Amino acid sequence: MISVIPALDFVRSLCGSYKAMASPAELRVWTCGYGVALDLRGERKTEFVGVVGAFNGGIECFGQVGLPNVVRFVGGKTSDAQIKMAADDVPLAMEISKADGLVRIVISLNDVEKISYAMQAA
Numbered sequence: 001m002i003s004v005i006p007a008l009d010f011v012r013s014l015c016g017s018y019k020a021m022a023s024p025a026e027l028r029v030w031t032c033g034y035g036v037a038l039d040l041r042g043e044r045k046t047e048f049v050g051v052v053g054a055f056n057g058g059i060e061c062f063g064q065v066g067l068p069n070v071v072r073f074v075g076g077k078t079s080d081a082q083i084k085m086a087a088d089d090v091p092l093a094m095e096i097s098k099a100d101g102l103v104r105i106v107i108s109l110n111d112v113e114k115i116s117y118a119m120q121a122a
Contacts, residue, residue: 007059007076007083011036011052014096018103018119025117027105038063040105040117047115048094048107061085065092065107 011029015036018027025047028039035053038061039046050063050073058076065071073094075085082097095106107115 005054005057005059008036008052008054010077010081010083010098011038011059011096014098014103017122019122020117020119023117025119026122027103027117027119040115042115059083059085061094065094 012031014029015031016029018029020026023043025043026041030037032051035051037051038048040048048063048065050061052059052061054060055074058074060075061073062070063073067090071090071092072088073085073092074088075083075094078084078095079097081099082095084093084095086093091110093108093111095104095108097104102118102120104118105116106113
């Protein structure tokens with residue numbers, strides 16, 4: 001039986017294309033089976049690419065973040081408008097929030113923001 005996972009529903013609600021206001025960064029979000037695929041392109045290169053699916057009432061994401069290997073993130077909703085996921089093996093975390101027509105994505109290493117974009121629908 002398929003159950004409703006609020007964090008996965010939130011990610012599915014983001015489906016579409018977004019462009020950063022202050023840089024040429026782009027975010028594409030689309031459904032991929034029951035999950036969701038994410039593609040974040042920065043100014044010069046792909047910053048993040050991954051697939052999000054359900055996991056124990058929350059979500060997990062297998063993605064690449066500037067590393068040659070795949071990183072597993074696990075997390076869930078922290079509020080009605082935000083999800084947060086943390087990596088298992090490395091000190092990486094990702095937050096995605098949506099408010100007032102903007103989507104904000106932040107990737108942190110050792111609790112220090114490394115990638116941060118505020119984007120609007122393209």
